Amino acid sequence: MNIFNMTIHELHTALKGKQISSVEATSAMLKRIEAVEPNVGSFITVTPEHALAAAGKADQLIAQGACELLTGIPLAIKDIFLTEGIRTTCGSRILHNFIPPYSATSWEKLCDCGAVLLGKLNQDEFAMGSSNESSAYGTTRNPWDTTCIPGGSSGGSAAAVAARQAIATLGTDTGGSIRQPASHCGCVGLKPTYGRVSRYGVIAYASSLDQVGPLTRDVADCAVMLGALAGHDPKDSTSVDTPVPDYSATLSQGVKGLRIGLPKEYFIDGLDPDVQKAMDAAIDTYRRLGAEFVDISLPHTDYAVATYYLIATAEASSNLARYDGVRFGHRAEADGLLEMYTKSRSEGFGSEVKRRIMLGTYALSSGYYDAYYVKAQKVRTLIMNDFISAFADVDVMLTPVAPTPAFKVGEKINDPLQMYLSDIFTIPVNLAGTCAMSIPAGFSAAGLPIGLQLIGKPFGEETVLQAGFAFEQATEWHTRKATI
């Protein structure tokens, strides 16, 4: 078997059994990256020296008998995670020269497990986008069809898994940025509950919505990654101090008697027929496995996208104020302070980022604050309450991830509203602050992957992973590989 096709579990077995070393595995991955990168463009920065050095260290650990599940596993992470000494751009020109002096907690935790960093992955600029087209470092292509987008904003993270350029990857999800590209690229992507994983060292887009999560080949790998990432971080006041369960241990408990909710607002007329078909088939599968279905309603779903684009942009307008050319990042030549600010930011930010900064600034402006930001917060509370009442009757919810499979590169680039609507099923989960996972659930007639979304209760990742694992055991969608 090709090393680059392996899951974390498979490679771990090979490493532990000394059939292969981490340096060999890492070299194989680097070769694979080199081979397919021209067609995919998943990476902003590949870090072969770091990778081989870390792999060498991992091999020493393995030789000493200390081989944890992630020891020596070659991973790649979205370029939104700060990596000490390694350039971190967040997909933006304004950070083209930014070498962070510290690392994100989430990445540090994986490092502590012995993971190997292959490089930093492409993304929409500052995680603002659903197609990876807003990156300042070129558009990542969907490995299943390189004329299509991989989704976004963690497009590079999903494409790298699908193109087998990394065994697993890290992404972030603010409005669907892990789940939507995972769905489009046919991999597993989990957005944990807000507060489950530390945000420290992750470049902020919308602080009250951002959450770190893994993208993997299968659910079992996802459980391993989440276990390594989760937990309270004293450096992040919003990270929550609740115990981290052993996600792998309870994975195979099955779905017999599991009550699955089908929110009627997510199964709308305009849904792509291939997506609808995949959902129907998934429901059948779960029924066969002994799950029960309950029709539920999340009545404020219609307001989610508008609410999101007020709250997320308001927070972003403030979060992105620090990119002013004074202390780090891109600084334009200028005669005075105001000109330095204006030119640095005009040159450094792309159009989507500028659009959202302006939108957010407007929403927070005196005279508009109550009508926009405050009202959006109120609607957010209503949306949260929708989920709380619905979860009184069900254990998880099953919905599509996106209304359509991956669209063509350039198809929606000039129509921001259409682009925003591609996150219609993922956004409410971020507003509610709960967890959800995308898993492969079929293919369109054109051969593009279709994901299904399992939404869990707050800190209900265990149940979501169990439900995902049961589906995976009963289907073979996740085993299919993009031919690239």
Add this chain to the structure above:
Amino acid sequence: MKYQPVIGLEVHVQLLTDTKIFCGCSTKFGAEPNSQTCPVCLGLPGALPVLNKKVVEFAIKAGLSTNCSITPRSIFARKNYFYPDLPKGYQISQFEDPICQHGWLDIAVDGDTVKRIGITRIHMEEDAGKLVHGELSGPGDGSGVDLNRACTPLLEVVSEPDLRTSDEAVTYLKQLHQIVTWLGICDGNMEEGSFRCDANVSVMPVGSNTLGTRAEIKNVNSFKFVKQAIEYEIQRQIDLIEDGGTVVQETRLFDPNSGTTRSMRSKEEAHDYRYFPDPDLVPLVISDEWINRSRQELPELPEQRRQRFMDELGLPLYDAEVLTASRALADYFEAGIAAHSNAKAVGNWIMGEITRALNDSGTAIEACPIAPGQLAELLTLIDNGTISGKIAKTVFDEMWRSGKAPQVIVEEQGLVQVSDGDAIERMIDEIMAANAGQVDEYRSGKEKVFGFFVGQVMKASKGKANPSVVNELLLGKLKG
């Protein structure tokens, strides 16, 4: 027309915590530029604030000491604006739901009248860094940014517009200054900016109910300047109105060199700070238990202590006020009266000799070389007649210089008072014999000469003769 000034003060109080409000960096003053920084206070991407609990404790203490109610669930907000000394492009502050609200201070105006000045709110916030101009290493005439001060904890204490004169403003400010230094939450150093004040000033015709347009005066960093700036601004606004002009809402800067204020930015140029709750910080929940614990930990405040000095020790108001000027001074006094029962005498010595010596040498009471117990010993030596009050001053000076115990100094220098009647009588006899003319003068009714004889005896005894014994014997002898 007569005008009524209306004044409100916004005071920034820099807190004496060891570390900054949202990170673990040191707050020490005067370190190498940017040496006390980390990703959080540098505003690096990905960095997140974590609230320093000590700051909350200090804020609660300040609130309780100014009669505020403590907000059970208070919120941090972002105040957004661009400036190179503000690394994140926003300042973390509080806007809606600040930690302390609805307080007051009672101040004395015109001697005895007490006036209640409302305190609208006290909120916590981070300080900005500092721009350094000119003195940079490196080429050009650029400016540098020193972020050591960035993220230093501040309280902002906002008063109601209840003040009417510059004197009231200064009285209020001094009282607030006394409280925060008394609590030990601020060093009170106005020159270094640890306690700084902005004043909102407006005028309206006497009898009017409508407040005039106000100007906000920034950068007034001494009590004297506060008085100057407010008085200048009141007059400026009155002159402007009298000349047919109108006062515009603006921010003005006080220039301590000229004693005037000048326009800094108009209302139109004012920032729209776009305040909104900081999503990186969870709401600060303060339990009743926490508030009660803080209340119990509060020291006795200046006002309470003043009252107690008057009620229990019988001190006059003036003495009580002077002796509670600072917590350290009041503590010194209390330590003194613990070792000596005459509170009035201890107080007099502290207000007299001790204060003079401290002022002359520029020493703080905390560093006073004479311990309160030693002062008490000195007073005991006077009480038991070992030394006279006059000699005591000589002993005091020597104690200040050498740090020796008063008993030791008295013995070493032979300063023990002479109360022995025979010895004094001998001296009197000699002096009377040598000054027969003055004896006659006295006896012929010129009683003022008595003082001359006392002086001569004290001189002969080198000041050691017990004055009351001298008086008694002298009177007997002169009367013949």
